[in-house]
Amino acid sequence: MPSPVLILENITKRFGPLTANDSISFELGRGEVVALLGENGAGKTTLMNILFGHYVADEGTVEAFGRPLPPGQPRAALEAGIGMVHQHFTLADNMTVLENIALGTQGLLRPKLDRKAALARIRELSDSFGLSVDPAATVATLSVGERQRVEILKALYRDARVLILDEPTAVLTPAETEALFRTLKLLVAEGLSIIFISHKLAEVMAVSDRVLVLRQGRLAGARATAGATRAELAALMVGQEVVSPPVPPAVAGPALLVLEDVTTARRGNATPLDGVTLSLHSGEITGLAGVSGNGQAALAGLLSGMEAPLSGCFEVQGRAFAKWSPATALKAGIARIPEDRHAVGTIGDMSVAENVIAERYRSPRFSRAGFLDWRAARRFAEALIRDYDVKCPSPDARIRLLSGGNMQKLILGRALDPDPVIILANQPTRGLDVGAVAYVHGRLLEARARGAAILLISEDLEEILALSDRVVVVSKGRLSLPSARGERSLRDLGELMAGHREAAHAP
C-alpha cells in the first residue's frame, strides 16, 4: 500500500449518552478510494465532520500528510488539503457559482475580488474533470447535480488532495451518478484520495478500492472491494444477514380506488396529470415508475387530498367526492406515506407523540370535549415505538432528533395503525438503509395480505419490480398500460420512462 496521506487514530466522539464514534482508526492511501459504509446513524458523517473540523473529537488524533491536524478548525483541514462535499450543500443560494467558489480563498481585506483569476481557474478545473457548470449562474437556479459539481469544484479550487463525499448520490439521478463516478476516476488518476460515504452497496462496490464498514459507531470490518461480496458487506453493516421479505402471490380483490380520464391543474413547475386512468385493487400493490417530475407529485397529491381533479372521474370505494381535501382523503380510508418525511411527513420541533396523532388528534381516541388526551397519545406513541422497533428515547423527544429510518417507521406506524384500505406509499424507502428497507417492505406486504390496495411510487426500479403486482409507468403526466408482475423487464420500463410509447397491446 502506498504511504498513507491520512491517518485517523482512536477517534471517539460522544453526544451526551450516545457514542457516535467509538475508537475508530484507519489510514487512507494516495490515490485510493475508500468507501465508508454503514446504516444511517452508524457514525459515518460524524467521523468525517471530525476530520474536517466541524466537530472536536473527545479522544484520538488525525494526521494529514505526516503532520498532526489541529482539531476543530475547518480552516486547518482546508489548508492541509482536505476538501469535503457535505450531504447538505454548503452553498449560498443568493450568490453566483464563482462567488461561492471564491469565498474564503482571497484575503478578506483585499479591496477587490479578483474575478478574472478565479474564473480562469474554475474553467480549467471544470474542463479537466468534466465538471461543467456556468460560473456566472446564481446557485439558486442550479439543479442538485450542478450544485454538487460546484461543491467539488470548491474543494479542487483549494487544491484538495483528499476529497470527502458524504452520501453524494443520495440526491442524484442515475445519469448524474454516472457522471460523478467518471469525475472521481479522473481525480484518482491525478493522485487524489477519496473517502466515499454511502449506505448503498451497489455504489460502494462500483466505485471503491477498499470498504470500511461502520456499525453503531464502531468499525465493524474492512475489506478490499475486489474480494468482497454484497451479502458479506450487508451482513457487516446490519450485524446479521438481511433477508428480503418473501412476496406471496397476490389475491386481487375489487377495485377500491378508480381514476378515469383524470386531469389535474398545473401548479408551478410540476407536471399535472393528463387524462389518467388507473384502478387500485384490494390485495394488490400497484407500482408507479417514472423519471422524477413526470406527474408523480400530482398523482400523490390527488390521493393524499392535497389536490382535486380538474376533470374526469375519481372514486374511492365507489364514492365520488364533491369536496376533496386531506381530511376527506383520511376519512375515505387513505393512508399516506409522504415523499419528504422532513418537510411534509413530520413537524421536526414537535414531539413524537404529537406527530403520531397529527392526523387523528380530533378523533375520540385522542381528545375529549376539545381537549387532547395526552395519556392516550403517549400510550399510542409508546406502542408504535415498541411494535415498530423505533430507536427513540421517549414519546416526548422532538422527532427531528430521530434518524431517517426511525422517523419513517413512525410515519409508517401512524399510517398503518387504523388498518387503512388504501395506502399511498410515496418513496417509502428513500434514504433508508438495507435493514429498514426490508422492514418497510415487510409491513407493506402485510397490509397487502390484509386486503389493502397500495400505490407504490418509487424512483428505485428494483423496488418497484420486487414489490409490485402491477406496474404502470408515468411520463409527462400520462400513464402507460399496466403490466403484470414479470411482464416487463427493467429495460422495457426504462424505455417507457424515457417517453417511448409502446404499440398498443393486443387484447
Place this chain on the structure above:
Amino acid sequence: MSEALDILFTASFWVAAIRIASPLIFATMGELICERAGVLNLGIEGIMTVGAFAGWFTVYSGGDLWTGVAVAALAGGAFGLLHATLTVPLGLSQHVVGIGITLLATSLTYFTYRLALPQVTTPPKIEPFQPLPIPGLSKIPVLGEALFSQTPLTYLAFATVAAVAWVLYRTPLGLAVRAAGENPAAVEAQGISVTGIRMGAVMAGSALMAVGGAFLTMSAFNSFFFQMINGRGWICIALVVFGSWRPGKALLGAILFAAFDAYQVRLQQISGGVVPYQLFLMMPYILSIAALVLVARRATYPRALMIPYQKGER
C-alpha cells in the same frame, strides 16, 4: 391644486428632501449590513439616539465637528458590540436583544444628558455643519441645487452607499458577509469564522446608524433634545426591506420617503388649516406602507436572517 404640484419643481423642496433623507441613508445602510450578515438589529432606534447625543456633546464640549462624527461612530460601534455579543456567540433572540438595546441606549443617553447638563431648560446649541456648495455642479437648476448644495455629512451619506455597495458586491469580505446571511455553513466550510463576520458587520452597521443619528444634531439641527429620533430607526428597518437588501434600491427608498415627508410639510402650509395637519403627518407613513406592500411581497429575505449559527450543531 396646481400649487401643490408646483412644489415638486422647486429646488428648495428637493434640498429639504435630500437633507431629510441623509440620516435615513446612513442608518439604512447600517441596518442593511447587519441584515445581510444575518442579524436583525432592532437596536437601531436607540443607537441613533446615542449617536445623536455623542456627536453633539463632543462638539458642545469643544471638539471638532469631524471628531464628533467619529465619537458618534465609536459609541454606536460599542453598542453594536454589545448587541453582537448577545446575539451572535450567545445566540439570543435578536428581537429581544434589539428592543433591549434600544431601551437601554435611549435611557442611558437621556440619563447622561441630564447628568452632564443638569441646569438647562432650553437645549444648548452648537455650530453645526454648514452647506458646502460644490462649485459648478450646484448651479445646475433644481437637481444640481438639491444634490450639491448640502453639508459635507450628506455627501458622506451618498459616499457611504457607494462604499457599502462596493464592499458587498466587489470584495472578498462582501462575499463572506452575504454568505453569512444566506447560509452560514458555507462560510464555515470555507474556513472563515461566521462569528467574526457577523460581529464585525453588526459593529460596522451600528456605527453607521449612530452617524445617522449624529446627522440630526450636527447637520439638520444644532442641538440635542429628547425623542428627536422619533421612529426614524424603525423607518430604516422598513427601508431595508423596501430596498430588497440592496444598497442602491434602499437609497431610492430613503429619498422617496424623505420626499413624502418634505412634501407633507409644504402641503400643510398651502392647505391653510382646512385639513387637520395630522393627516399630512400620516402621509409618508401610509405611503411607505403602501410601497412596502407592493415591493416587499416579492422580496427575498436573506435566508439565515435571525437564525443564530452554532458551530457543530446538528
